[in-house]
C-alpha cells in the first residue's frame with residue numbers, strides 16, 4: 080500500500096518535471112471577483128463619522144508563480160476587504176477597515192472585465208497597486224440619499240449610510256515576454272522551426288492544424304564563443320504559439336487570445352507555408368496563397384492591437400524543399416517585394432491591411448531539414464536591436480499635434 084503511494088508520488092513528480100521541461104503554459108488567465116469594504120455608518124444626532132472601507136491592493140512579488148494565485152485563493156477566486164466600523168454613541172469616529180493586500184506574480188496585468196480596461200500592470204517588485212477602492216464612511220456632509228432612519232431601542236436614530244466599496248470582476252493575465260514570438264497559420268511549421276533552433280527540446284509536431292494547443296517557450300543559445308556570426312555568446316527566448324486562423328478576431332478557431340503573448344515580444348517571426356494555406360479541404364475554407372496568408376495574418380494582428388503590427392518582423396517562407404523551380408522563382412519575387420515594402424500592391428482590396436507590417440528580413444528555408452543557418456544569422460542581426468525594441472511606444476497626443484503643424 081505504502082509502496083504504491085510512493086510510486087504514485089514519484090510518477091507524479093517525474094510527470095511534473097517533464098511538463099516543466101516542455102515549458103508549456105497551460106493557464107494564462109484567471110477571473111477574480113473583488114469586493115472592497117463599504118464605509119461604516121455615521122450618526123446624525125452626534126455628528127458621528129463612519130470608518131472607511133478597506134481597499135484591495137495587489138502587491139507584485141518576484142518569487143510567485145502564476146498558478147499560486149489559485150492555490151492561495153483556495154479555488155474560490157474571490158477577494159473581500161472588510162467594511163469600515165460604524166460610528167456609535169460612545170465612539171463617534173468609526174475605525175477605518177484594514178486594507179486587503181494580495182500578492183501576485185510580477186508582470187501580470189489586471190483588466191476590468193466589464194469594460195475591458197487595464198487597471199494595473201504589476202511590474203514593480205513589492206509595489207502596491209490599488210485595484211478596488213473601499214467606500215467612504217457615512218457623515219453629515221453626504222447627500223440626502225444616504226440618510227436613513229432606523230429604530231433602535233424604541234428611539235429614532237438618523238444615520239448616514241457609508242458608501243459602498245467597489246465590486247468588480249477582474250481578469251489577471253500572464254503575458255510571456257519572449258525575445259522572439261512565432262506567429263503563423265496552423266501547420267506553417269512554427270514548432271518545426273523551434274525544434275530546428277533548439278533540437279534538445281521536446282516539441283510536438285504533426286501534420287494537422289492546431290497541433291500546438293498551449294504556448295511554449297524555449298531558449299536558443301548561440302554558444303559559439305568565438306562568435307559563429309562574429310557575435311559573443313547570447314541567449315534568446317523563443318515562444319511558439321498555437322496557430323491563428325483567418326477571422327481569429329471574430330473568435331474563429333482558438334480566437335486570438337494567444338496573441339497577447341506577442342505584446343512584449345521584441346521581434347515577431349511570421350512563419351508562412353510556401354505552398355499556401357487551407358484549413359480544411361472544404362468550400363467554406365478558401366485556399367490562400369503565401370502573399371494572401373501574409374496579408375491576412377497582418378490583418379488579424381492589427382485587429383487585435385495596432386501596436387503589434389508596428390513591431391519589427393522577420394518573415395520565414397518555410398517548406399521551400401517542396402517547391403519546383405518555377406515556384407521557387409515566384410517565392411524569390413515575393414521575398415523582394417516583402418523587403419521593399421511594396422508587397423501590398425498585389426494584395427486584393429478585401430485582404431489589404433491598414434498598417435503594413437515592417438519586414439526587416441525575409442528568409443526562405445526548410446525548417447524540416449534543420450538547415451537554418453541563414454535564419455540564425457538574421458536572429459543574431461536582430462539581437463543588436465533587442466534592447467531598443469522593448470515595446471512600441473504610443474504616440475502621445477502632444478506629438479500628434481506637433482506633427483500636424485509641421
Ligand SMILES: Nc1nc2c(ncn2[C@@H]2O[C@H](COP(=O)(O)OP(=O)(O)OP(=O)(O)O)[C@@H](O)[C@H]2O)c(=O)[nH]1
Nearest residue numbers: 266267268269270271285289290291322445446447
Ligand atoms: N516538407 C516540409 N514539411 C515541413 C517543413 N516544416 C514543417 N513541415 C511539416 O509541416 C507539418 C506542420 O508542422 P508544425 O511544426 O507542427 O506546424 P505548426 O505551425 O507548429 O502547426 P500548429 O501547431 O498546428 O499551429 C508537419 O508535418 C511538419 O513535418 C518543411 O520545411 N518542409
Ligand SMILES: [Mg+2]
Nearest residue numbers: 269270290291
Ligand atoms: Mg505547432
